[in-house]
Amino acid sequence: MxxxxxxxxxxxxxxxxxxxxxxxxxxxxxxxxxxxxxxxxxxxxxxxxxxxxxxxxxxxxxxxxxxxxxxxxxxxxxxxxxxxxxxxxxxxxxxxxxxxxxxxxxxxxxxxxxxxxxxxxxxxxxxxxxxxxxxxxxxxxxxxxxxxxxxxxxxxxxxxxxxxxxxxxxxxxxxxxxxxxxxxxxxxxxxLIEILKQKTGKDDIDVGKIRLTLFDLFKEDASPKVKKFTNFVFHKHQHAEVECGGHGGLFGKVGTFLKQKLDDHGEGYAKPALETHVGSKLEVYAxxxxxxxxxxxxxxxxxxxxxxxxxxxxxxxxxxxxxxxxxxxxxxxxxxxxxxxxxxxxxxxxxxxxxxxxxxxxxxxxxxxxxxxxxxxxxxxxxx
Missing domain, CATH: 3.40.50.12660 (Rossmann fold)
Known part of the structure; x- marks a missing residue:
């Protein structure tokens, strides 16, 4: 029925x-x-x-x-x-x-x-x-x-x-x-940015850090799109470390934000994102x-x-x-x-x-x- x-x-x-x-x-x-x-x-x-x-x-x-x-x-x-x-x-x-x-x-x-x-x-x-x-x-x-x-x-x-x-x-x-x-x-x-600042206690959130802030707040419970974004930035960061010996400002705010989190918490920080499959970078783009x-x-x-x-x-x-x-x-x-x-x-x-x-x-x-x-x-x- x-x-x-x-x-x-x-x-x-x-x-x-x-x-x-x-x-x-x-x-x-x-x-x-x-x-x-x-x-x-x-x-x-x-x-x-x-x-x-x-x-x-x-x-x-x-x-x-x-x-x-x-x-x-x-x-x-x-x-x-x-x-x-x-x-x-x-x-x-x-x-x-x-x-x-x-x-x-x-x-x-x-x-x-x-x-x-x-x-x-x-x-x-x-x-x-x-x-x-x-x-x-x-x-x-x-x-x-x-x-x-x-x-x-x-x-x-x-x-x-x-x-x-x-x-x-x-x-x-x-x-x-x-x-x-x-x-x-x-x-x-x-x-939105003001609310995220209140939730995190951070005053430096702006466009360029919104999705990574959402990942930082919600980890495995974040949206698949946010986790795919973090996955993409993580691998981009890794590539820059190998090719350039450091992020060198390559990604601007997103790279700096993620580098700081990885330095503080290790690569395990990004695990929920890395476990989210990204078929192509188009899936990450706004x-x-x-x-x-x-x-x-x-x-x-x-x-x-x-x-x-x-x-x-x-x-x-x-x-x-x-x-x-x-x-x-x-x-x-x-x-x-x-x-x-x-x-x-x-x-x-x-x-x-x-x-x-x-x-x-x-x-x-x-x-x-x-x-x-x-x-x-x-x-x-x-x-x-």
């Missing part, structure tokens, strides 16, 4: 410089929605939120484990669902290689142990044939989070130099707007997944993104009461589902995204949700 299973993730980051207000509320509403409108059983819904210690905390390790368990337990015919409400971010290139360009799109767990777009692609690839997994990502830069899947609605795969330049120039913007009514679900680099982002996605992955990859998603609190706060995209989904079910109908993936876009425009939000899936799922019922 086919089952419907879900993982719901909400991060409000309370008490940090990245604090949001509506993410836990999004999870609560979606939990009720799944049971009341889509026939999910409470026993098959896993909730990870950072506001209540009675629940599993949405750390990077726990989120990975929950999604892997979801996919690993799936059988043909099952409907899998993942909803994430929280910050998204983009990490710039750091290897120092001339052809390392672009950004890594990530979601931001409560402990800052990022989960990269590459990982979401791998989750989707593991979904059994005859089974599908729908992902709702209500976070900034969420377009193309499973980049090998065909873009049906949106323009995240069509980013040109002008858009990329605009994104790069705006990543340092303040999180909260003038009215303190809409908060961007984006973690700008200055805020934005490498975008190279295949025009794929036709014949797998079982469906992504409904809160915005395009160069946009931000809003965390809204129009009444000023945090208990009423919500993610603009999550709220739009809830409103569309309620409207459709009242008339006894079912909403398709395509219509849900299009109607959510209309709702967001009506409510004064500038983000543009996207749909990424193979052609067969465009007009399929959402979670049907």
């Amino acid at each position: 086919a089952n419907k299973k879900a993982v719901l993730i909400g991060c409000n980051y309370k008490g940090t410089k990245a604090e949001l207000k509506g993410c836990i509320n999004d999870v609560s509403r979606m939990h009720k929605c799944l049971i009341n409108h889509f026939g999910f059983s409470d026993d098959h819904i896993t909730v990870l939120i950072d506001s209540d210690r009675k629940y599993t905390q949405p750390t990077g390790k726990n989120i990975r484990s929950a999604i892997k368990t979801l996919v690993g337990s799936a059988k043909p015919g099952d409907i899998l669902f993942v909803h994430y409400s929280g910050h998204g971010t983009r990490l710039p290139a750091e290897t120092g290689e001339d052809d390392d360009t672009g950004y890594d799109e990530c979601i931001v767990p409560c402990d800052m142990n990022f989960i990269h777009d590459d990982e979401f692609q791998e989750f989707v690839k593991e979904v059994p044939r005859g089974c599908r997994m729908t992902i709702v990502a209500d976070s900034c830069h969420s377009g193309g989070l499973i980049g090998e899947t065909k873009e049906q609605i949106g323009d995240s795969t069509k980013l040109g130099d002008e858009k990329s330049h605009h994104l790069h120039s705006t990543m340092g913007e303040a999180i909260i707007d003038e009215e303190d009514v809409k908060t961007k679900r984006s973690l700008p680099l200055p805020t 934005g490498s997944s975008l190279a295949t982002n025009q794929g036709h996605g014949d797998g079982g992955g469906i992504l409904l993104s809160g915005c395009q990859s160069d946009e931000t998603s809003a965390d809204a609190c129009p009444t000023g009461d945090a208990k009423q706060a919500y993610g603009a995209f999550s709220n739009a989904i809830q409103c569309v589902v309620e409207e459709t079910t009242k008339s006894g109908g079912k909403v398709t993936n395509k219509n849900l995204v299009l109607k959510a876009r209309q709702k967001l425009v009506k409510d004064g939000f500038e983000q543009h949700p996207g749909l990424y899936c193979s052609d067969e799922y465009v007009d399929a019922p959402f979670l049907g």
Whole structure:
């Protein structure tokens, strides 16, 4: 018998410089929605939120484990669902290689142990044939989070130099707007770096040290992309030691950082990274997944993104009461589902995204949700 299973993730980051207000509320509403409108059983819904210690905390390790368990337990015919409400971010290139360009799109767990777009692609690839997994990502830069899947609605795969330049120039913007009514679900680099400085007690963290700092913090629990990056830099460092008699500033900040750690802790420090296979240096480069982002996605992955990859998603609190706060995209989904079910109908993936876009425009939000899936799922019922 086919089952419907879900993982719901909400991060409000309370008490940090990245604090949001509506993410836990999004999870609560979606939990009720799944049971009341889509026939999910409470026993098959896993909730990870950072506001209540009675629940599993949405750390990077726990989120990975929950999604892997979801996919690993799936059988043909099952409907899998993942909803994430929280910050998204983009990490710039750091290897120092001339052809390392672009950004890594990530979601931001409560402990800052990022989960990269590459990982979401791998989750989707593991979904059994005859089974599908729908992902709702209500976070900034969420377009193309499973980049090998065909873009049906949106323009995240069509980013040109002008858009990329605009994104790069705006990543340092303040999180909260003038009215303190809409908060961007984006973690700008200055805020991220400040949080990493607080977590490590180090004042010299900057672009060039972010991924190695993440490896230093999380070791074997770090993302595969971060471990591959550390593996790559380690071997580059070894090569420089042999060829040049020292790192000689060859890698700039990354080389200096790693050399100091190896000097302090020995080569065993890099063991979790060295045990992570790197097929080619392209797997290490930022934005490498975008190279295949025009794929036709014949797998079982469906992504409904809160915005395009160069946009931000809003965390809204129009009444000023945090208990009423919500993610603009999550709220739009809830409103569309309620409207459709009242008339006894079912909403398709395509219509849900299009109607959510209309709702967001009506409510004064500038983000543009996207749909990424193979052609067969465009007009399929959402979670049907």
